[in-house]
Amino acid sequence: MIIVTGATGQLGRLVIASLLKTVPAAQIVAAVRDVAKAADLAAQGVQVRRADYSDPASLDAAFAGAGKVLLISSSELGQRVAQHRNVIAAAVRAKAGLLAYTSVLHADTSALGLAEEHRQTEAAVRASGLNYSLLRNGWYVENYTGGLGAALAHGALAGGAGEGRISAAARADYADAAAAVLASTQAVEQVYELAGDTAFTLGDLAAELSRQSGKDIPFHNLPQQDYRDMLLGVGLPAPLAELIADSDAQAARGALYDGSGTLGKLIGRPTISLADAVKAAL
Known part of the structure; x- marks a missing residue:
């Protein structure tokens, strides 16, 4: 049985859609906080079970018969480590054959502010004693x-x-990678550094947007504090504005670059191009 947590989230839904291409629906469990939101998955034959990262009893029930578990990282900043540890402990109690976790690029060395919770979670995954794969x-x-x-x-x-x-890379590219690891009948790697095949700057993004839209859209680079203030001004909550501004500042120093091509190799096709990403957005 393959358990996918956070299965009604943007990434989780795509992981299940990818799994359904090769895995019988009855062997997939969508572990979700609100089962009503997973009615469409149940209609496809996927098992739907309630699972709240903050409710260990619900996790034990959801993980019954678990062969493999995908822990999709929580979106609740500041609470993620405790929530993730609950999931990891439940996977241990269920004696899962594999625990996969969606971490962040170069988590062990990343200067991204959001990387610390991922580092702590990775340490808990390693300490669990389970076979694991860090995505x-x-x-x-x-x-x-x-x-x-x-x-x-x-x-x-x-x-x-x-x-x-x-x-x-596109969210669907990462979902296909997770599905490939979960559906594999072979031994999987313990760590995958996953990123797009090609890299771009925000100036490149602005140029591509200009080309496709027919409008001149320049890129305005802002100091970290100014960018944070701009995000606050358009209504983003402070923690999210801080995270985005920090992520861009670290990206300027190379934190979001990887040239290994591992993601494309794992999914067996090229990752989305900048031109196609802009076309889809428009």
Whole structure:
């Protein structure tokens, strides 16, 4: 049985869709906080079980019969380590054959502010005694393309990554990688550094947006504090604004670059191109 936690989230749904291409639905469990949101998965034959990262009893029930468990990292900043430890402990009690975790690119050395919770979780995964696979995901290209509408509306793309090269890939690319690891009948690697095949700067993104939209959209690079203040000004909560501004600042120093090509090799196809990502967003 393959258990996918956070299965109604943006990544989780894509992982299950990818698994369904090769794994019988009855062998997949969607572990979700709100089962009502997974009715469409149940209709496809996927088992749906309630699982709350903060409720160990629910995790034990959800993980019954677990062969492999995918722990998709929590979105609750500041609470993630405790929540992840609950999931890891439940996987241990279920005697799972494999525990996979969606971490962050180069987690062990990353200067990203968000990397610390991933490092602590990775340590807990390693200490669990289970066979494990750390899926160190790079940036989702959607993190940037999701804001292209605003860039068009304001006539400029703002950010704080300078000339930093970002090896982003589509959320679906990372989902296919997770599914490949979970569905594999062979031994899997303990650590995968996963990132897009090609890297781009935010200036490249602005140029591609300009080309496809027919409008001149320049890139305005902002100091970290100024970018944070801009994000606060458009209504983002302070912790998220801090995280995004820090991530761009670290990207300027190379934190979101990886040239290994591991992701494309794992999924057996090229990752999304910048041109296709912009086209899809538009």
